[in-house]
Amino acid sequence: MFVLGPNRYGKAETRVVRVTKHGDAHHIKDLNVSTALSGDMADVHLSGDNAAVLATDTQKNTVFAFAKKHGIGAAEDFALLLARHFVDSQPTIHRARVAIDEYGWDRRGGHSFARNGRETRTCVVHYDGERSWVVSGLKDLVLLNTTDSEFWGFVRDEYTTLNETRDRVLATAVTATWRHAGVSDWDKSYEKAREALLTAFADTYSLSLQQTLYAMGSRVLTDCPEIVEVRLALPNKHHFLVDLSPFGLDNDGEVFFAADRPYGLIEGTVLREGAPGAGPAWE
Numbered sequence: 001m002f003v004l005g006p007n008r009y010g011k012a013e014t015r016v017v018r019v020t021k022h023g024d025a026h027h028i029k030d031l032n033v034s035t036a037l038s039g040d041m042a043d044v045h046l047s048g049d050n051a052a053v054l055a056t057d058t059q060k061n062t063v064f065a066f067a068k069k070h071g072i073g074a075a076e077d078f079a080l081l082l083a084r085h086f087v088d089s090q091p092t093i094h095r096a097r098v099a100i101d102e103y104g105w106d107r108r109g110g111h112s113f114a115r116n117g118r119e120t121r122t123c124v125v126h127y128d129g130e131r132s133w134v135v136s137g138l139k140d141l142v143l144l145n146t147t148d149s150e151f152w153g154f155v156r157d158e159y160t161t162l163n164e165t166r167d168r169v170l171a172t173a174v175t176a177t178w179r180h181a182g183v184s185d186w187d188k189s190y191e192k193a194r195e196a197l198l199t200a201f202a203d204t205y206s207l208s209l210q211q212t213l214y215a216m217g218s219r220v221l222t223d224c225p226e227i228v229e230v231r232l233a234l235p236n237k238h239h240f241l242v243d244l245s246p247f248g249l250d251n252d253g254e255v256f257f258a259a260d261r262p263y264g265l266i267e268g269t270v271l272r273e274g275a276p277g278a279g280p281a282w283e
């Protein structure tokens, strides 16, 4: 004989981004919400009778709907709101566990943000006994614009379902490498290049991430004469507007599902015209 021991079930890692707009000043809350419920769950385990089960899909929808209806202040308040809702509204649910990870963002303008925690600075150096080559760079610089991004006019074939958009969230995690012409003040050069990437991302009105990529690379070359070539890899960290209409709620660019995969990956190089050829440091 066996007996059912402790159990719980829920939706893990609902990635909700809530944007609040006060004119041109935008605010974001970026959460990873995991819900787990327990209660009268013997039947579903022992016989597959789902009558007591609040579907995990419903739990996820509740996270998005509450983000719209109540906004998101302190994560603790949002977690309490959800936990009380599940237990108080469902007679079969007796206990709720809501765990939230919150990602912090530093403001870089009215609608532009950089995820807090510094990126990783990188370099690759080659030396062949005579010459040296230095490629500097960074990775995991996470940036997000809550507006000033459109994507439309792309090819439509028989497999295209993507809607055109005139206003979307644009987010990426920058991997950038740049090639120095010679010996530079590496630290100073790094700070200038980093700042160029950040400001170009923030102030480029984007019609595609490809266009933003070129603007970011160009800005580095403009601001850093010691650099001759920039390579960028920009994952398009998709933020999908959640359809809240089944719950009688509109969603005017306020609640997004931050998908982690698959993601678009936009890669490109911006070169100074007539730049000396690349050495082995790129490899």
Ligand SMILES: O=c1[nH]c(=O)c2[nH]c(=O)[nH]c2[nH]1
Binding pocket: 151, 162, 207, 208, 209, 210, 236, 264
């Ligand atoms: O900026 C973008 N560039 C694309 O090539 C692309 N493709 C896509 O589905 N979304 C986007 N966004």
